Amino acid sequence: MRRGYAPNNAVLAIVGDIDAAQAAQRAERYFSSWKRRTVPEMKLGEAQAVRGRKVLLVDKPDATQSQIRFGNVGIRRADPDYFPTLVGNTVLGGGFTSWLNNEVRAKRG
Numbered sequence: 001m002r003r004g005y006a007p008n009n010a011v012l013a014i015v016g017d018i019d020a021a022q023a024a025q026r027a028e029r030y031f032s033s034w035k036r037r038t039v040p041e042m043k044l045g046e047a048q049a050v051r052g053r054k055v056l057l058v059d060k061p062d063a064t065q066s067q068i069r070f071g072n073v074g075i076r077r078a079d080p081d082y083f084p085t086l087v088g089n090t091v092l093g094g095g096f097t098s099w100l101n102n103e104v105r106a107k108r109g
Helices: 021-033 084-095 099-107
Strands: none
Touching: 084 099
């Protein structure tokens, strides 16, 4: 597993009450010894579409909300329409700030 991690194949995200100079100083202190190296390319096969139907019910009596999800193989990340599709899904139904959630939950109860 370690062979897939290298500074030239990683992103460091720093959040919190810290300014850019402090963040750079700490990143240098903790990660300067981490050296670049060749990372093997991962080759994944094409995902197979789901055939038939499957229902998975998770009974959680203490839950205050429910979720219903439908899924199958979607658009490939390499597809030029991937990010526009991701944005569209988020706007229409991808979370509590989505149009769909606002319409169904907030307006119609």
